[in-house]
Amino acid sequence: MRGARQGEMLSARLMVERERFRLDTHLTAAAGEVIALLGPNGAGKTTALRALAGLVRLTRGEIVLAGQPVHELPPDRRSIGMVFQDYLLFPHMSALDNVAFGPRCQGIAKAAARALAREWLGRVGLGDHVDARPRALSGGQAQRVALARALAVRPRLLLLDEPLAALDAHTRLEIRAELRRHLAEFDGAAVLVTHDPLDAMVLADRLVVVENGSVVQQGSPAEVARHPRTDYVARLVGLNLYRGNADGHRVTIGAPGLAPEPGPGPLVLSVAEMLSGPVFVAFPPSAVALFRSRPDGTPRNLWSATISGVERHGDQFRVGLDGPVSVSADVTAAAVADLDLLPGQRIWVAVKATETHAYPA
């Protein structure tokens, strides 16, 4: 995680009143910081993002970007880059001209703008597609062009609205990892709206949870995961997520990273993906199976743990487990009774490799 706060890049008080909805949030972001706005449908995330972009007018409030009030300025004068799901590429222009468009609008001469665009397309891995029209690009490629277009204007604020939502699962993994790398190099502030907790956990330095137009919780992914304050957040962070080091299909979980509590470690997990170097490994609590005695001949990842707590979670129970890493498991009420799950008890924990997801960190 990058996290060093180098001074405030964005400070915004966003108030937007509609007939049956009121957004009232305060958002700040340091230079280089990535904020993920999370929340249930209709919470006001998109409204907040559009207000920052200048596409929705503030009823009250202010937006200060790099020390300048920008809320009275039109979108194109705010030093903002946008990667919105519905903010499409210009269909009649090549990838190169799409990316060169912003710099051209900033007054950069045509040849220089095109050189810059070429450089950005190279950075997002599309150096061979500069002449392609958007319709000739795959979803992932189009999203890379959109990112290059947003970054080519060197914005102080990058806004991303569900940037990975339209992509298939495989492409999503790839683009998520790439986006993480580009965000790490970006020196402005970034605000990301996503429904996917993994996107948020992997990409953001800070989660800002919005419900009913207000911020209900914010903090680092680890802080929010450790102390969920609403049901939505509890469900949202119901993912076991760790940092580790991959060597082929084996990942050594060592660095505490995003684990809820760093354990004694190290734990070696088999994962479906073939990777090397620093990675994240994630799996949902529903992928964790519990056994009273050591199951024989299982191909799963297996370790022994101590039950730290059992809590009702919807119609299931969430079991907290301490061991080489801290893990949450979701089990049925019947399993709680059958397995006699009580805090302090030792239990075997199993996770299938195919139910884990490993990603480059």
Ligand SMILES: Nc1ncnc2c1ncn2[C@@H]1O[C@H](COP(=O)(O)OP(=O)(O)OP(=O)(O)O)[C@@H](O)[C@H]1O
């Ligand atoms: N143009 C509009 N005019 C009036 N009301 C709107 C408009 N756009 C959104 N709303 C309402 O404002 C509220 C917030 O919507 P918004 O799209 O910001 O939520 P969201 O958190 O992004 O939701 P989702 O996750 O479903 O995209 C909702 O009640 C929505 O119905």
